[in-house]
Amino acid sequence: MNKARLFLFGLLTFIVQLNSYANEITLSDIWINEAPPGVSILAAYGTIINHIDKPIILTNINSELFEKIELHESVIYDGVATMKQHETITIPANGQLEFTQGGYHMMLFSPVKRLVAGEQINMTVDFDNSISISVIAEVRRTTHHHHHH
Amino acid sequence: MLYKLAQSKYMLLAMTAFAVLAAAAGFFISVKQTQREEMQLVRVDVPGLFWPNPRTLTQFEVQDNKGNVFDSGQLLNKWSLIFFGYTHCPDICPVTMSLLGQIYPKLKKASDNIQVLFVTVDPERDTIDKLNDYIAYFNDEFIGLGGNQKQIDQLTRLLGVAWFHQKKEGDSNYLVDHSASLFLIDPDKRLVGKISPPHTAEMIKSHIMEIQTFINEQG
Structure with missing residues (x-):
């Protein structure tokens, strides 16, 4: 009886702690850029804010809809665009990481189907210290479409 | 003598007139040239332009x-x-x-x-x-x-x-x-x-x- 109570207490404390961590890392406005038909590598953007007094490390991003998700950074050197892969990205204490077009981006490989604007995609973002946060990314179309008649 | 003087007087006048004209023309040309050069200098500032000899x-x-x-x-x-x-x-x-x-x-x-x-x-x-x-x-x-x-x-x-x-x-x-x-x-x-x-x-x-x-x- 006592053991069970202790276990329950421990579990509750654990859940509360997880939640408090979750509150101290905010994922804001995560979105996936809709791609033309047939394209198998997409990019996602958004902001991760670290409210904690120490740095956190972004280690992994997952989604059931993609074969894999990598962290990349577009770098233009002397007019030539190249992409630099990052295994992890450190977000400074009380700092933030911005994924923007032409900068850091999440690279999404081989979607199971074509994603169109308006769809909501579940993603899991993992940090060091076993913090894992679920987020919904919206698929958006940024291009201005010209209708030809 | 008088004739010669008159001739040289006319000559002098003609030469002076010519010189003035030439100077004026030269000035006009140089002004035009500078204007053109200035125009070109301004134009070279077009960003990303490949000019001359594209x-x-x-x-x-x-x-x-x-x-x-x-x-x-x-x-x-x-x-x-x-x-x-x-x-x-x-x-x-x-x-x-x-x-x-x-x-x-x-x-x-x-x-x-x-x-x-x-x-x-x-x-x-x-x-x-x-x-x-x-x-x-x-x-x-x-x-x-x-x-x-x-x-x-x-x-x-x-x-x-x-x-x-x-x-x-x-x-x-x-x-x-x-x-x-x-x-x-x-x-x-x-x-x-x-x-x-x-x-x-x-x-x-x-x-x-x-x-x-x-x-x-x-x-």
Whole structure:
């Protein structure tokens, strides 16, 4: 009886702690850029804010809809665009990481189907210290479409 | 004597008149010259302009997104805006293509003979059908150019475009480093401008229009 109570207490404390961590890392406005038909590598953007007094490390991003998700950074050197892969990205204490077009981006490989604007995609973002946060990314179309008649 | 004096007097007068005229003409010419030089000095400031002696594009042959031959003849009497990329490129390429999709109607309003060309630097994966789907997404009037690697090399060499495949064994998702600049070809098939990244819609549009104005003024 006592053991069970202790276990329950421990579990509750654990859940509360997880939640408090979750509150101290905010994922804001995560979105996936809709791609033309047939394209198998997409990019996602958004902001991760670290409210904690120490740095956190972004280690992994997952989604059931993609074969894999990598962290990349577009770098233009002397007019030539190249992409630099990052295994992890450190977000400074009380700092933030911005994924923007032409900068850091999440690279999404081989979607199971074509994603169109308006769809909501579940993603899991993992940090060091076993913090894992679920987020919904919206698929958006940024291009201005010209209708030809 | 009197006659001679009169003659020399007239001579003197004539010479003076001539000298004054010559000086005036010289002054006028030099003023004109300075004005022209000043104009040229101002004009050289057009961002991204290749002037004087722009390179004329002659020897190349690629395939368009309908499977037809596309060579230098298709550049004649048109303004061509060229971007190099590949469809597996998730960030820079779709972002730039979206910008081009945004400004294209405005560019067309300014000059109705403008064409936007997307050239793949990854012809192995970017088949003609794939290119066709890709460009139509951004604007169905855009033209996609592909072909074999040799044909693409010919065109990239002509324009001085750098690219590099980051190929790894057995990796079908390899990335390609490539020039992210936009190249502008005038209706005489001359490479007259390059717009370097990072790009914004407003910046692309204004640079193109400035270069077009300059070239049109050259007659």
